[in-house]
Structures are given as structure tokens and as C-alpha cells.
Amino acid sequence: MSLRKHRIHFRSYDNCFSASEAVEYLHDLLRCNQNFGPDVSRNQTIQLLKKFLKNHVIEDVKGRWGTEDFEDNGCLYRFPPTSPLKSYPKKAVCRSDPPKFPGWEENEPEPSQEHIPMKSITMSSDLWYKRHSIAIGEVPTCRLMHRRELMDADVEEIWKSMTLLHLQRILGLDLLNDVLDTKLVNPKHIMHNVYCTNKQGVVILEDKSEELPHWMLSAMKCLANWPDFSDMTQPIYVGFERDIFKTIADYHSHLKEPLLTYQLFDAFVNVLGLLQKRQIAIEALQVCCLLLPSENRRKLQLLMRMMARISLNKRMPSLSDTVGNRMLMVQTFSHCILCSKDEVDLDELLATRLVAFMMDNYLEILNIPHTLQTTVEEHVAHLRRVQIKYQGSDLDAALSTHSYYSRINTANFKFQKSSHAEEQLAMLLEEIILNKKLSVKDKKKKLKQFQKSYPGIYKDRFPTPESEAVLFPEKPKLKPPLLFFALKKPFQPFQRTRSFRM
Numbered sequence: 001m002s003l004r005k006h007r008i009h010f011r012s013y014d015n016c017f018s019a020s021e022a023v024e025y026l027h028d029l030l031r032c033n034q035n036f037g038p039d040v041s042r043n044q045t046i047q048l049l050k051k052f053l054k055n056h057v058i059e060d061v062k063g064r065w066g067t068e069d070f071e072d073n074g075c076l077y078r079f080p081p082t083s084p085l086k087s088y089p090k091k092a093v094c095r096s097d098p099p100k101f102p103g104w105e106e107n108e109p110e111p112s113q114e115h116i117p118m119k120s121i122t123m124s125s126d127l128w129y130k131r132h133s134i135a136i137g138e139v140p141t142c143r144l145m146h147r148r149e150l151m152d153a154d155v156e157e158i159w160k161s162m163t164l165l166h167l168q169r170i171l172g173l174d175l176l177n178d179v180l181d182t183k184l185v186n187p188k189h190i191m192h193n194v195y196c197t198n199k200q201g202v203v204i205l206e207d208k209s210e211e212l213p214h215w216m217l218s219a220m221k222c223l224a225n226w227p228d229f230s231d232m233t234q235p236i237y238v239g240f241e242r243d244i245f246k247t248i249a250d251y252h253s254h255l256k257e258p259l260l261t262y263q264l265f266d267a268f269v270n271v272l273g274l275l276q277k278r279q280i281a282i283e284a285l286q287v288c289c290l291l292l293p294s295e296n297r298r299k300l301q302l303l304m305r306m307m308a309r310i311s312l313n314k315r316m317p318s319l320s321d322t323v324g325n326r327m328l329m330v331q332t333f334s335h336c337i338l339c340s341k342d343e344v345d346l347d348e349l350l351a352t353r354l355v356a357f358m359m360d361n362y363l364e365i366l367n368i369p370h371t372l373q374t375t376v377e378e379h380v381a382h383l384r385r386v387q388i389k390y391q392g393s394d395l396d397a398a399l400s401t402h403s404y405y406s407r408i409n410t411a412n413f414k415f416q417k418s419s420h421a422e423e424q425l426a427m428l429l430e431e432i433i434l435n436k437k438l439s440v441k442d443k444k445k446k447l448k449q450f451q452k453s454y455p456g457i458y459k460d461r462f463p464t465p466e467s468e469a470v471l472f473p474e475k476p477k478l479k480p481p482l483l484f485f486a487l488k489k490p491f492q493p494f495q496r497t498r499s500f501r502m
Contacts, residue, residue, distance in 0.1 A: 001025050006076050013061045016078040022049055022058070023072050035198060039221065046072055056080055150384055156187035158383075162376050163190055166369075167287040169454065170280060171270055179266040185291055192294045194368055201367060203298040210295035212302065216251055219244050224306040226316050245319050252303070252336040259300045262341045264291060269350055275357055282361055286369040297366075300337070304362040307333060311359065330356045375453060379428075425457050433471065440472060447471075 001022070003015040017025075027045040030036045050068035052058050059065040061076040164185065168176050176182060196204050205211055212220075222244055260268050267288050274281040289297060310316055311326035320328045334351040337358075358365055432438070432446050451458040462468040 003078070008074070008076055013076055013078070016061050016076045019049075019071060019073050019075045019077060022077060034204070039225075042072070046070065053077070150380065155380055156191060158380060159190050159376055160185055160187035162379065163287060163290060163372060166372050166375075166453070167267075167284065169456075170284045170287065171267075171274075173270075179270050181263060184263050186293070189293050190290050193290050193292070193297050194373060196294070197368075202301045203294050205295055205298060207295075212299060216248070217302070219248055220302060220306045223248070223316075224309045226310075226313060241317055242319055248306075249332050252333060255336050258335070258337055258339050259292075259296050259303070260288075260338045261292065261296060264288060265338065265340045267291075268338060268354060272350060272354060275353070278361075281357065282364050283369065285358065285365045286367065287372065289366060290369070301362075301366050303333060303337075304359060304366065307359050308362050329359065371449070371453060375449070425454055426461070429454075429457060429461055444472070 001017060003017055005012055005014050006016050006018060007013075023042060023045055026049065027040065027042055030040040030045060030048075031038045049058070050070045053060075053065055053070045054068050056065045057079075058077045059080050061078055065080070160182075164176060164180075164182055171179070173179070192206075193203055196206070198204055223241065226241060258265075268285075271281055271284045271288065274284055289300070292300070307329040310319075311329050313325075316325060319325055323331065330352055334348070334355040337355050338351040339348075429447075429450055432443065432450065435443070438446070447458075
């Protein structure tokens, strides 16, 4: 921000700015920032500057700060001479000059017994082993196993494999061939949809040419925030909101392909059988929406948010003379969201049911499935971690030379071979069980997470609660200390005897 000389109350101040200049500058800056956008109001900018003044990001020209009495006026402010951030401790400077050698005339204190230098004992490996083997038991021979470095293509293949396996288990299918051509799934789309989002969870596109036109975004924001849309530049007249809605509907009716794409039509239709189980259907739709191209997912997020807000907005006038706003949203946009390449009459009914469910639960459905993300990230971290190989451990030898989802060529790639995938997951479960570095709490947490994600494999390993309880034996209960003596007979109550008078 530009600083200049200002004059107020017959006095001049250098390198400062007025409150109105600060509001104007910061307001323009926020509106151009992609994390905020043009809908930032001037009042919100003033609120932010109040926080700046309270936290000493700025101060008035007399050095006062700590309050929120910032107003849009001509008062003068400046930046503080020191940063409001905490200063880091500086490293102690080593002395370059040697320590002073004591003179003969000085009275030297006798060296205390505590500071007598002791010669370090050089201990050979045999001596160390003899001394510590009693305390820690036998020390097995081990060596570090450095794994092959994971390339970007390897990580992408892991994301694709584990995402498809997660979807297969949610849908309850043995194979995904009937509902999805896995060769057409692009792992780059999956990773971009997970990691490239703004604070609202909406995908950020790298190629801005795939973005919605600015006038379309403005029209959708207008109806989504009706009637509190602040950037209204056109005069409002009777039926204005209906004209805006027709413009939005006309744009989406001319899309080249539905937002859920033709290739994922069967996968989304399979979710219809799970709508009665709401949470399972949401999890399935979360994974399916991750497979979408990034530009489709962003358009779907913006459209669903607008539809949901219009259907719940009681202040929104009726946009049709025949049906309510909620039904109008579903009927108008269901065809541009889901339809097959060979259109049939049944498609409209299927699309209407699915779109209505997605509109009612869009916040959860278009969110990132955190269980899947955590599982994949932990697996990738595991493959990058250096392993300790103990002599005679067949499990570690297998893990060091074979990954759970090793990358193979396209011709031999058969992801639907569930036996192979289950075998790798079973190995993962065994590793969690045998990992002695994990605490009991962490091991229970990981086993619970594995059971939730892959209940079938977990059931095969632990068919009964007793088999699971063997992993975590209960600590023996301490018996109460023995009494030093035991009473042979309990105390008898005092009995009053009959007295005889002499």
C-alpha cells in the first residue's frame, strides 16, 4: 500500500495513510483475490481492518492500538516499526577467543569431586551385548530396507486402485466391469478433486477456459443469495428473478454432456438401490463424484448449491405458475445432470430421483471422503517409509519387495480380481497386528478403521470376539492384601446378664 505525507490538526505526518484509503485499497485487493471474490462488501473490509488495529498490524499515527475503533473516515494510521509476529530466539554466539589461562598468583579453588573429568569407557559390541542382553533379552539381527522411490505415476495408480476398491465394496459388487470401464478413470482428476479446493470445498480449476462465464456465475449467485445479492447492477422489475432463472436453465440445457458424464451413468444409477440406506448412498455418491473431471465437479458443486438454496429460500418468489420451486429445480436440471447416451423414457425418472436426493444432501455428497483420503495417504506414507528387516521375518521380506497395489502394465491390469486385492489387504491387516511399535490405543484405532472400511476381510481374520480379544489381553487384577490375622468367630453382641442381689 502506498504511503505518503498527510496533514491533520495543523500537524504533518510522514509515511502514513488515511482510514478511507486503507478501506479502498484492501477492498479492491479482496475483490480481486480468488479466495474471496467480488462479493466482499465494504463493511466486511472495515471489520477486517478493525481486527488489524486490535492485533497491531496497523496503529494510529500516535502509536495507539489494541482496540477496534476503526471507522471509514479521515483518521491517519501507519504500519508499526516492528513486526507484530513473535521474534524467534537467536542462537548463542560461540566465543572465538580461547578461555583465559589462570595465572600463578591467583587463588585457584580446588577442583570439586563433581567436575573431575572421567575417561569414557570404550565398549565393544560383545561387551555391550553381554551387559544389555540381560535387561532387554535377545537382540535380533536387523537391517534397514530402502524401498523403491514412489513416482507421481505410482501415487496416482494407488489413488485410482484404492478409490475403485472402496467404491466396489460400498456398492456390494464382485466386479466393477458391469457398471464402469475402469480404463477410462483418470487418477489425475481424483487427486485434483481432493487437493485443489478453496475453503468452501469447491474445486479450483487450473485451466480458466473451462470455467463458467462470469455473467453465468453472477446470475447463479444472484438467485442463490436472493434477495441479499449485493452486486445487483441491473434494475429489478416484476419477473426479474424468472428471467434470470430462464437464462441459467437455457445455458445448462445446451451442455455437450451431462455433468455426471455418460461413462459414469451406470455407476450413479446403481446408487439408486441404496437410497433407502441414506448414509451408505451418500458414501457411494461421494466416491462417484470424485471420479468426475474437475470442471464437471466444479460446475456440479455450484449448480447444486444454487438449487438447494432456492428450494429452501422462503423469500424467493415462485419461479413457475405450475409447480413449486423445489420441484422446478429437479425437473429443470435433472436432464443436464444425469442422462444416458441412448436416451429412454426411464432415464428421466431415474434422474429425477437421484437429483432430488443429491440436492437435499449436497453438502455431504460433494465433500471429500476423509476415510478414503486418510487410508490412501497412510498407505503412501507407509510405502515411502524405510523398513527394518529382522532376520527370519518372512513378512517383512514380502513387504519390502512387494507393494499392496504394485503398478503393472495396462494389458495385464485386472483390478476386478478381488482375490488379489483381498490378499494385499489381508497382508496390511497382519502388519498392523504384528507392529509392536504401535501403542495399544493406536493399534485399536487402526483396527477399528480397517474393520469399518473392509469388514469382510476383518471378519475372516477375527471370526469371533474371542479371537479379537487375544490381541489385547486384560491385565490381571491385583488381589487385596491379606490381613495379618483372621477372626475365627465374629464379634458377639453384648448380652446383659441377670444380676443377683446378695
